[in-house]
Structure formats: C-alpha cells, structure tokens
Amino acid sequence: MDWLIDLMNWFAGKPADGGMGYHALKSCMRYDTPWIVITVGLDLAVAAGYVLIARHWHVNQKALRNPRARRALGRMKNIFIFCGICGYAFIPIKMFWPAWRLYDCFMAVLVYYTWRYALDSRNLSVVYGELNRSDELAADLEKSREESRRKTYFLNAVSHDLRTPLNGLSLQVDLAALTLDAGDATAAKKALVEARQSVEATARLVSHFLEIAHLDWDQDKFAPTTFGLTETVRRAAERSADDAAAKGLTLTVTGDDGLGVHTDQLKLERIVGQLVSNGVKFTVRGGVQVDVRLAGSDLTIDVTDTGVGISPADQARMFEEFFQGHNAARDHSRGVGLGLAVAKRLADQLKMELRVASEPGKGSRFSLVIGCGRIVESGNGNGIDGSAGGDVAVAARSAVAGAGNHGASYEPQGESAPFITGRG
Amino acid sequence: MSLKGSRPRLLLVEDDRATYTALRGILNLRGWDVRVATSISDARDALAERVDAVILDLMLPDGAGEGLIADVRARFPEIPLAITTGLGEGERIDAVERMGVTAVLRKPITLAELLKVIGGA
Numbered sequence A: 001m002d003w004l005i006d007l008m009n010w011f012a013g014k015p016a017d018g019g020m021g022y023h024a025l026k027s028c029m030r031y032d033t034p035w036i037v038i039t040v041g042l043d044l045a046v047a048a049g050y051v052l053i054a055r056h057w058h059v060n061q062k063a064l065r066n067p068r069a070r071r072a073l074g075r076m077k078n079i080f081i082f083c084g085i086c087g088y089a090f091i092p093i094k095m096f097w098p099a100w101r102l103y104d105c106f107m108a109v110l111v112y113y114t115w116r117y118a119l120d121s122r123n124l125s126v127v128y129g130e131l132n133r134s135d136e137l138a139a140d141l142e143k144s145r146e147e148s149r150r151k152t153y154f155l156n157a158v159s160h161d162l163r164t165p166l167n168g169l170s171l172q173v174d175l176a177a178l179t180l181d182a183g184d185a186t187a188a189k190k191a192l193v194e195a196r197q198s199v200e201a202t203a204r205l206v207s208h209f210l211e212i213a214h215l216d217w218d219q220d221k222f223a224p225t226t227f228g229l230t231e232t233v234r235r236a237a238e239r240s241a242d243d244a245a246a247k248g249l250t251l252t253v254t255g256d257d258g259l260g261v262h263t264d265q266l267k268l269e270r271i272v273g274q275l276v277s278n279g280v281k282f283t284v285r286g287g288v289q290v291d292v293r294l295a296g297s298d299l300t301i302d303v304t305d306t307g308v309g310i311s312p313a314d315q316a317r318m319f320e321e322f323f324q325g326h327n328a329a330r331d332h333s334r335g336v337g338l339g340l341a342v343a344k345r346l347a348d349q350l351k352m353e354l355r356v357a358s359e360p361g362k363g364s365r366f367s368l369v370i371g372c373g374r375i376v377e378s379g380n381g382n383g384i385d386g387s388a389g390g391d392v393a394v395a396a397r398s399a400v401a402g403a404g405n406h407g408a409s410y411e412p413q414g415e416s417a418p419f420i421t422g423r424g
Numbered sequence B: 001m002s003l004k005g006s007r008p009r010l011l012l013v014e015d016d017r018a019t020y021t022a023l024r025g026i027l028n029l030r031g032w033d034v035r036v037a038t039s040i041s042d043a044r045d046a047l048a049e050r051v052d053a054v055i056l057d058l059m060l061p062d063g064a065g066e067g068l069i070a071d072v073r074a075r076f077p078e079i080p081l082a083i084t085t086g087l088g089e090g091e092r093i094d095a096v097e098r099m100g101v102t103a104v105l106r107k108p109i110t111l112a113e114l115l116k117v118i119g120g121a
Helices: A002-011 A033-063 A067-096 A100-181 A185-217 A229-238 A241-246 A265-281 A312-317 A339-349 B017-029 B040-046 B066-075 B091-097 B111-118
Strands: A224-228 A250-254 A259-264 A287-295 A298-305 A353-359 A363-370 A375-378 B009-013 B033-037 B053-057 B081-085 B103-106
Touching: A002 A100, A033 A067, A033 A100, A067 A100, A100 A185, A100 B017, A185 A339, A185 B017, A224 A229, A229 A250, A229 A259, A229 A265, A229 A287, A229 A298, A241 A250, A241 A265, A259 A265, A265 A287, A265 A298, A265 A339, A265 A363, A339 A353, B009 B017, B009 B040, B017 B033, B033 B040, B040 B066, B053 B066, B053 B111, B066 B081, B066 B091, B081 B091, B081 B111, B091 B103, B103 B111
Parallel strands: A250 A287, B009 B033, B009 B053, B053 B081, B081 B103
Antiparallel strands: A224 A259, A259 A375, A287 A298, A298 A363, A353 A363
16 A cells, blocks of 8 residues: 555655655745646636636527626636636645645646536537517517507408498488488588598508508618709698698798709608698698708708697607597598607608697697718708709799798898798 | 477497488477587586487497496487497497396397387477
8 A cells, every 4th residue: 555655655745765744836846846737727728718607607698688697707707706716826835835735636637627618618609699589579579569550450440430421421321322312412412521521531442551561561671862852842841832832821931052962852752741741731820831951950941830839748749650639520621640640650760850849729830850971961952952043933833933942051030031932 | 208299319329420411300200309529528418308218329439338228228218229339249249138128139230230229209
C-alpha cells in the first residue's frame, strides 16, 4: 500500500524525496513545470467555459421578447459571470494551498462539464426561438380574434343597415299600392318618391360596403407618385362644390400651388373628398374651408366646417364603421356612417394621421397630417404643376375664382387667397 | 281594445324615416291612429297616454329597444306588442322573445304578418 500513501502525499504536496513540509504551487514552480501548465490551463479552461456560457445567455437575453424569460436569463448570466471570476480567483489561492493537485482533479471534471454545457447551450437558442414564436402566435391569435369580432360586428351592421332601407322600400311600395287603390294618386306618388330614396340609400350602402371590402383586399397596393398637393386637394374638394352650392354654403380651398408630395395620389384624393363631403353634409350655415399648410415640420390638410360639431364622446368613436354621431335619426339619405371610416382606413394605409378637433354647435376640424418626409418639392420644378406666374384663377363648377401663391417659400395663411368658392 | 267610436291608438317606435312614414300611412288607412316616436325617450313620453298596440324597433338612436318592452308591459300587459328588427338570429332575439312580446318580426317585414300581430282595426 506504499504506492497509495505516496500518491496521497503527492496530492497533498509532500515532497517525493520524503523531506518535511508540503509544497504549495509557488514552491514547485521551478521544477514541476508540466503540472503548473496543466493547473493554470484547467483554471483558464473553466473560466473561459463560464465566459462562453455567460456570453450565450447575454446574446439570447437580448433577442428574447418575453420579459419574464429575459429576467431569468439575465440572472443566469450573472451567476456564470460570478463562476468565471471565481475560476480565475483560484489561481492565486493555489499558489499557497498545498493540496492544489487534488483540486485540479476536481477542476478537470469541471472543465469537461462546463465546456459540454457551453457547447450544448448553443442549441438552447431553438428553445428561446420557440418562446419568441409562441409569444408572437399569442399576439397574432389575439389580433385575429379582434379582427373576427370586428368582422362579426361589421356583418351584423351590414345586415341591419341593408334590411332597414329594404324594409322602408317594401313598406313604401305597399303604401303606394294601398293609396292607389284608395284613389289618392298624390299620396301614392309621395310614397314612390320615398321608395326611390330607399333604393338610392341601399345602392349607396352597397357601394360603401364594396369600398370597405376593397380597402381590405387592396391594403398592400400602394402606388406612390409625385404630385402637386394643393391641386389634388382642390380637385377633391371640387366634387362637393355642387352640394355646397345647393345648400348655400361656401367651399374654400387655400394652399401653395408649388407644394409637392410623394404618396398615393388617388387615395389621398379620396380621403380629402370624404372629409369635404362629410363637412358639407353636416353643415347647415356657413361653409367648409380646406387649408393646405405647413404646421411645424409637418404638412397638414385641414378641413374645417361650421357644422353641428361633435361631442367629445362621439369624437372617440368618429372613425368606427357605422357610427353616426350626427345622424341620430338614422336617416339613410344622410349616409350610413362609413365615409369617415373609409377616410381613416385610407389614412392608415398611407401612414398619415387623421385627427379631429370639434366643439358641438360650432363646427369641426379634420386634419390630415402628412409626414414631412413626403414633401418633395417646394417650388415649380420637378414636373409639378405650379401654375407659374401671376395669380391663378381656378373656377369651380359653381363659381368664383381667386388666387394661389407660388414659389419656394410657403405662407400658411394670409397670402394664399381662396381659389374655390361655391355659393348657392 | 278602444273606446267605442274612436280610432285605436298605435305607438310606432321606429327611427328610420322611410319605414315610419310608410307604416304611418298604411296603418292610418287601416283605421289606426298612429303616434310615431323616433327614440326611447319619445316613446316613454308617448306611453303616458293610452295605446292599443305597439310596434317597436330594437335599435334606436338613444339605446336598445329592450328597455322599453318592460315599460310597455308594466303599463299595458295585454296589448299586442310587435318587435321589428334588422338583426338576424341570435341570443339577443331569443331573449326578446322571452320578454312577453307578441311577436318578433324581421325586416323587411310584410304587411300581412304585421297586421296579423297587431290585429285588424
């Protein structure tokens, strides 16, 4: 059993020649070089393994989106950093600890497991990836549930709002027949006029539904071009000129003719058209004013009316489909509550902001905020129709002309004279 | 149902103009004295007087028509109460049918079924 005693003595650092005392690492440095290399190598290997694991935790922690998992990984990372530091700290301890060879046996095992874990832990990124994916799936599921709820609501509203004018139509036809039987041609004619209005309301409703559905199908289609903004706004506003004139309302557009933007022209025109048409529909006295202006660094189109206004509670629901804040009697000749919903959806598609500010009884202002990144020109160049030279006279179908200003500088108010005015 | 010699009174609670003008015309021809209410609050005012039948739309600008059913039944337990609605089948309609109404008519309603519910006058 001498060999065992020798071996234990050797581990304990007792000199091989049987001399007295135990040898700490610092005493062996001159004559036991291979062991010194091994012992330092083991320490460094363990520490490097921990550093590798800590790095792995750190990288995955940054990529994880689940906050609880991030926190847990962050703590694990700190533990491994601590272990790595301890690995280096043992080098000086061994200098004075005679049983350092025994400790090295333990270190060899530790190196094996540390590195195996460090290499294996790379595969854990699959788990973290799945964790991220399950979070994404949960968010997608919630989104699609919300979409499903919205569609159910939409379908119910479609069903209800289609049945309502059809009901009116059917009953008005019954009334016409009954009054004709009774020999009252005037009452019959009145009923038929009502019936025709119900038909028109139904047709308008179907068009709106198709438009909304079309927006859903076409939401990725985006055809940006560079065009003159004020000219487009003017053209959109012009479509409501007849309605404004019929109601005796003014319809005014102000803006710089030389201002160009880069976006989907047709969609922008539809948004402005809807806002102006909405303003005209709900204004009894006064008029609707459209201003194209630079507000800070943003280009803004304001559509301001002197109409009935919108209560703060209604403002929150203004852009929901079928919401009719102004039309409590649900008179379908005044629309079905889809115009502003369409405008909002189009604005969302163009990544523009549609705001509303209003005071009941005084009027409303709808502002379409176009990001400054879309402003491409402030002059007459680049193919934008700046209508160079002098005052411009642009007549609306219903009337008077005015002047627009040009050039590189933009004057939001004052100098830009109105150039569409409709009076009935 | 009504006092002898006077026309029976019908309360029509409906917010769609084309519908209420048509129903008012038809029911007038059929001998009813029709009072139109376009909101729940109007209808509550109208219920202060005697009515012999009620036609009630479920979706009104100031709320749901269900709230009015109990008011009508509390005051006039026996009169015909017809509910008209553009809503399809569903829990809401089932609940209304259990509230003591005479019938639930889905829009577009036919004159024959309406007259059958409120009774000829």
